Amino acid sequence: MQRRHQAIRLEQAAQEAPVLGTLMQRLRHAQDCGRCITPLIPPMLRAHITFGVVEDGEWCLIVSGNAVAAKARQLLPIWLKQLKTQGFEVQHIRLRMKGSLQT
Template sequence: MKPRHQHQFSLLQASENNPSLAQLMARQKASSVRLQAIEGLIPPMLRPLVKGGPFEDGAWCLMLSNNTTAAKMRQLLPIFEEKLRACGLEVKSIRLKVNRQI
């Protein structure tokens, strides 16, 4: 049996050859950049309970671990939106979604 040639590709290389993967990576990066921009505004105790979710068509979703975190984050949304705009990061809206598996 002939040995199979295995080609290793980085995720970046793979995304360059796959438009769907490239689009997914771009949305993930957009979410990460936004989360980094507002991270300092999130109370330190809540930071581990907040993850950046999908960013699409100007709408960004924050994934939260519980309803208590969601209640506090809801109060901070105007400040988050202001900070993102000040940083030149597009955001039409921020949605909050509770995902207990975070």
Template sequence: MHNLRRNTAFTLLQAVEGAPTLSNLSRLAAESANRLALIKPLIPRPLQGLVQAGPLEEGSWCLLVPNSAAAAKLRQMAPSLIEVLRARGHAVEKLRIKILSHPGAMGGRR
């Protein structure tokens, strides 16, 4: 018997939407990016290009930064950033700031 094979091409978006776990991860990543877009104008200009949207969990959101100085500044700003997010309808109880462990992770110099 010949094994029949369907030659149907799928886009990445179709594959993601067809898999519930991938679809949920895609939705969370988009939501995280949307939140960063909301607060980015509040972040000091020199840091704006360094901050990345991180994992989003129920009630908690994480921002990724390359160094401790950036992390310290964002930690100072956390209450006002949370306030803005809440005002826009996002249920954020905690904003976590994580320093990326290796310098090349954000395209920085070594």
């Protein structure tokens, strides 16, 4: 790979670096899933839910607290049904608390 000393567009960098391209593809898929269910998220909760990646049919949503998680748990079946109706291959949604993300 040749070094450049000029700015390039992210799409061009992704095309030239397969790992970055895969990462961009995963990010787009998570954003598409998020756009699919956003109308079904109560407006007061939208700012408290962040969309994570989809891996092996499991989508991770990051929530800001217990109250948000409790409401999200009630809505999970509706969200899954919407995702499946729209053709997304998500079989399970996992909720993670913000700040409790450990690798």
